[in-house]
Amino acid sequence: MKPAPFEYHAPETLDEALRLKSELGPEASVLAGGQSLVPMLNMRLASPEALIDLRKLDELRYINVADDAVAVGAMTTHRALERSDAAYSACPLIREALGLVAHAVVRNRGTIGGSVAHADPAAELPSVLVALGGKVKVRSLRGEREIAAADLFTFHFTTSLEPDELLTEISFPALEQGAGSAFLEISRRHGDYALAGAACVVSNGNTRLAFTGVGPIPVFVEGDDPDAAAAATSPSDDIHATADYRRQLVRVLTSRAVGLARERAQVSG
Numbered sequence: 001m002k003p004a005p006f007e008y009h010a011p012e013t014l015d016e017a018l019r020l021k022s023e024l025g026p027e028a029s030v031l032a033g034g035q036s037l038v039p040m041l042n043m044r045l046a047s048p049e050a051l052i053d054l055r056k057l058d059e060l061r062y063i064n065v066a067d068d069a070v071a072v073g074a075m076t077t078h079r080a081l082e083r084s085d086a087a088y089s090a091c092p093l094i095r096e097a098l099g100l101v102a103h104a105v106v107r108n109r110g111t112i113g114g115s116v117a118h119a120d121p122a123a124e125l126p127s128v129l130v131a132l133g134g135k136v137k138v139r140s141l142r143g144e145r146e147i148a149a150a151d152l153f154t155f156h157f158t159t160s161l162e163p164d165e166l167l168t169e170i171s172f173p174a175l176e177q178g179a180g181s182a183f184l185e186i187s188r189r190h191g192d193y194a195l196a197g198a199a200c201v202v203s204n205g206n207t208r209l210a211f212t213g214v215g216p217i218p219v220f221v222e223g224d225d226p227d228a229a230a231a232a233t234s235p236s237d238d239i240h241a242t243a244d245y246r247r248q249l250v251r252v253l254t255s256r257a258v259g260l261a262r263e264r265a266q267v268s269g
């Protein structure tokens, strides 16, 4: 299938992109790596009047690793971040989760900003961001603001970004000394969206978990009780698995991810 006709804009600068986003309004979609949006256009699940292609915005391609966080420009590809040894040292959870996002060809084009803005409840990165307690920066002509991960994902494929805002930076907190983390998921084949996934961070005796694929947004749970974790989720039945099966996966993933994160915390402590 082919997409419905649209106007095409490829701004050279972030300021120009923000001006277009403000002028064209909600009828314009932003194009990043196109790995989710282009299939949706082709299947006519989305028919925006205009596309604002961010591919020329090199200013949104960076990985800044500091003592307390890994700050990633929205147009950084999955693959670039996955390959960054500095990002891995500061926050190993990122590489562990990115290795499970689709296949390398998709990760070569897909962007960190696109993955987060798309807010697919089955995606890995939103859960990583929520488990770590990360945040994002968004910009519009009105200025810049930060949104905590806990306030960012509001429903299936929906975030708290305003229609004139662009996601510009994603910030993953660095793992503290003596802390441990793990990302585990269960999928039918490697590279498939997971039936369920768990991001886990164990730090100073606290356990933070965020689950993928078992609710409209990443499901955040504090503590290590598998039954409490399963009760917090709201999975659906679909052709891949029943809701009950997914809840059982959450119990299993909780035990495994917490165990692995604790083991790693002991090694690093």
Ligand SMILES: Cc1cc2nc3c(=O)[nH]c(=O)nc-3n(C[C@H](O)[C@H](O)[C@H](O)COP(=O)(O)OP(=O)(O)OC[C@H]3O[C@@H](n4cnc5c(N)ncnc54)[C@H](O)[C@@H]3O)c2cc1C
Residues within 6 Å of the ligand: 029, 030, 031, 032, 033, 034, 035, 036, 037, 038, 074, 100, 101, 102, 103, 106, 109, 110, 111, 112, 113, 114, 115, 117, 118, 120, 122, 123, 124, 125, 165, 166, 167, 168, 191, 192, 193, 194
């Ligand atoms: C075969 C296949 C398998 C996949 N498997 C997985 C998987 O297992 N796990 C997973 O997480 N993902 C998976 N994906 C999706 C992939 O990770 C996408 O790359 C990602 O979801 C979107 O990133 P993108 O840069 O391609 O964004 P695009 O497709 O270009 O955009 C996605 C959405 O985000 C919006 N957007 C993008 N950038 C911004 C921004 N800076 N500000 C505001 N809005 C923005 C767009 O307007 C659009 O609505 C898969 C994709 C394919 C094709």
